[in-house]
Amino acid sequence: MSWLRSLLLCALLAITPTAWAVNPDEMLADPALEQRARDISTELRCLVCQNESIDDSDADLAKDIRVLVRERLTAGDTDDQVRQFLVDRYGEFVLLRPRVEGHTLLLWFAAPGLLVIGLIVLVIMARRRRKPVAVDELSAEEQRALDSLDGPQA
Template identity: 65%
Template sequence: MNWMRSLLLALALLLAAPVAALSPNEILDDPVLEQRARDISAGLRCLVCQNQSIDDSDADLARDLRVIVRERLVAGDTDEQVRQYLVDRYGEYVLLNPRLGGHTLLLWVAAPALLAAGLGGLWVMSRRRSSTDGGGLSPQEQAALDDLMAEPGDEGRS
């Protein structure tokens, strides 16, 4: 009975294995066009899954976008024309890597600027710490500290 459960579990796991998002009827006959379509699809965001390329997504919209990419390539569009067509239709969010422009400048500059500011802050803190640690106590400060640390009744023993 246990072997039957194990066999059923193994069969269920095999059937639940992930399938490739690209269906065979989407693949173009021309291998050069198909490779171009795959290269373009790898850089386009699935608008349903949001953090997957349309090449990796099983969503219906991703399938529709893959078909549009292939149709545009067969029609003779360049790779950039296909991308621009999809950006015009769905917005720049469809691109996995945003373009460098005035409206995305903050995205591209913020991380390096914050890193530089953090490193600069650490450098300033280390410089301040090293300048205050090197002096030690003056003889007058040491005498005052000794007076404070002395136990009551020890004043006459020095």
């Protein structure tokens, strides 16, 4: 019965919605505007945590940026204007998914490029390993020398 209780607890934990770091005092009254703010917040990096979005972070700077996003949306900015404002203020590092532009091409294509090069090298090495090594026939002199090493044949 204990395993059933544990299984039920795990199932309940798996289906619970994730906790958001957004405090109720930050939320906007307009649900559509709040949803836009949440969508933008999930795309912005917490500059303190660096591997979390500001929507998930409890850091004070993340809270300040969330409030700033909501202020800009309330002022009538579009989503792109809000993102651009934050990029101008904090740099492109604030974006969790950097834009594909000339200066970010290496960032976007280096890892896939290295993966393809690695796969090509592996295929070449595997093909070389499969090829049998060509063995030339022994000359008559080499055969006699080999036979003399074997010793007497019984």
